Amino acid sequence: MIGGDTLYELRCSLQLAEQEREGGFSPHISPYTAATDLGNLLGQAGFNLLTLDTDEIQVNYPGMFDVLEDLKGMGESNCSWNRKPLLHRETMLAAAAIYQEMYGNDDGSVPATFQIFYMIGWKPHESQAKPAKRGSGTVSFSDIGRVHELQSSPTENENP
Secondary structure: OEOOOEEEEEEHOOOOOOHHOOOOOOOOOOOOOHHHHHHHHHHHOOOOEEEEEEEEEEEEEEOOHHHHHHHHOOOOOOOOOOOOOOOOHHHHHHHHHHHHHHHHOOOOOOEEHHHHHHHHEOOOOOOOOOOOOOOOOOOOOHHHHHHHHHHOOOOOOOOO
């Protein structure tokens, strides 16, 4: 699942350019899910022992308009209902300049960061193994320092 910090470079550049050129901004990048929201969602769905891992993948593009072209090709155009339907040419050019200035690489390319979430959770089921009762262990924790000694000593089935 795509995470909340995905495309932060593009998001910030568009917001700064639109604020500067038009006196305000609206969302032009689809909203993405925060890690805490995913954990809460899985917990409310009855999962426990939740684990959430994240990867950040950075892809370099020749410029901001190439990033936008790839997003369009992936079907990742903005799905927000409350956005402005268009962005003026001057604002787009300003956003491209801001993107390059703030985040540009030495070779002239610009990065686009994608945050990927991986989730796992367990739901209780009667077929799952149950924890052993307290005090039912056959080895004492005080013997943990002697593990090597206990492993190397001959057992009853071995010939000395």
